[in-house]
Amino acid sequence: METLYIVIPAYNEEENIQKVLKDWYPIIDKYSGYGQSRLCVIDDGSKDHTYQILEEYAKTHPLLQPITKENEGHGATVLYGYRYALEHGADYIFQTDSDGQTLPEEFFPFWMQRKRYDVIIGYRKNREDGFSRFFVTKVLKLVLFLIFGVNVADANTPFRLMEKSVLQKYINQVPEKFNLSNVLLTVFFIKGNEKVSFIPITFRPRQGGKNSINLWKIAKIGIKAIKDFYNIKEKSVYFKGKRYENRKCF
Numbered sequence: 611m612e613t614l615y616i617v618i619p620a621y622n623e624e625e626n627i628q629k630v631l632k633d634w635y636p637i638i639d640k641y642s643g644y645g646q647s648r649l650c651v652i653d654d655g656s657k658d659h660t661y662q663i664l665e666e667y668a669k670t671h672p673l674l675q676p677i678t679k680e681n682e683g684h685g686a687t688v689l690y691g692y693r694y695a696l697e698h699g700a701d702y703i704f705q706t707d708s709d710g711q712t713l714p715e716e717f718f719p720f721w722m723q724r725k726r727y728d729v730i731i732g733y734r735k736n737r738e739d740g741f742s743r744f745f746v747t748k749v750l751k752l753v754l755f756l757i758f759g760v761n762v763a764d765a766n767t768p769f770r771l772m773e774k775s776v777l778q779k780y781i782n783q784v785p786e787k788f789n790l791s792n793v794l795l796t797v798f799f800i801k802g803n804e805k806v807s808f809i810p811i812t813f814r815p816r817q818g819g820k821n822s823i824n825l826w827k828i829a830k831i832g833i834k835a836i837k838d839f840y841n842i843k844e845k846s847v848y849f850k851g852k853r854y855e856n857r858k859c860f
Contacts, residue, residue: 655681
């Protein structure tokens with residue numbers, strides 16, 4: 611039986627986290643891997659009651675694994691969760707966010723196709739979280755094309771299923787505490803000629819609470835990321851030689 615780890619980073623999500631747990635716990639319960647699968651929610655040093663809610667829920671839901679750590683940001687927390695899943699025997703790692711924007715019922719098509727692809731990533735075709743977020747995604751798409759030569763439908767979607775060996779292959783190439791870790795992993799998957807599929811998903815407005823990242827923070831992260839992308843491209847062995855060809859993914 612295959613083991614699934616669902617990784618969800620959370621920061622100051624006390625208004626959302628109870629609903630998110632009720633949404634996603636039935637998924638991990640269905641694919642429990644004889645009790646070895648886990649819904650792994652990582653509290654990124656929240657200042658509210660997010661972690662206390664997780665602990666209380668875990669008392670009656672044994673497949674929930676609540677973890678808390680110091681605040682490092684979304685990208686670092688995602689990497690923390692991926693490494694935790696790999697270290698604890700996950701065969702497949704799925705990641706989504708704790709703001710309630712994704713739908714658990716859309717997980718099933720991903721799981722049904724896990725044998726056909728190494729990585730399956732959601733494509734936010736019709737975003738409902740505002741024009742500014744849509745604009746940021748388009749700018750990021752252009753940046754990735756200019757720097758890495760990849761045309762990616764949606765590189766940063768928090769709705770992705772990854773086979774363990776493929777994630778293990780690239781995760782150590784992502785710098786510690788990198789803000790856009792999912793973006794960089796997507797680039798590695800494509801440049802490494804892994805079998806990657808993009809599937810359209812629903813992406814609703816945030817279901818409660820406030821987003822910890824505003825446009826000003828996004829701009830700062832973006833400027834730093836461009837510099838980091840160039841440095842990573844120069845240093846990483848995965849961007850050297852003739853093995854990696856430009857690819858267009860949908």
